[in-house]
Amino acid sequence: MSGGDVHSIQQARKAVEQLKHEKHIRRTNVSACSQDLIRYVQDYQKDDYLISGFASDKMNPYRPKNNFQCLLF
Numbered sequence: 106m107s108g109g110d111v112h113s114i115q116q117a118r119k120a121v122e123q124l125k126h127e128k129h130i131r132r133t134n135v136s137a138c139s140q141d142l143i144r145y146v147q148d149y150q151k152d153d154y155l156i157s158g159f160a161s162d163k164m165n166p167y168r169p170k171n172n173f174q175c176l177l178f
Contacts, residue, residue, distance in 0.1 A: 150156045159165040 154165075162168055
């Protein structure tokens with residue numbers, strides 16, 4: 106066997122082990138997960154600055170900085 110064959114066999118074994126592990130994971134329906142996600146977003150949207158914005162411009166850490174420069178001679 107060449108080094109490439111050994112490497113591909115190792116990758117295949119890792120993939121099989123991963124699939125065996127994932128086989129035992131309990132799955133949840135997408136409809137239930139999406140309802141939970143919608144409820145979470147609705148509960149916390151008032152605290153989310155990306156949705157509601159900032160109360161004042163000074164609270165915004167991403168506001169454009171003042172580039173005022175004054176040179177005195």
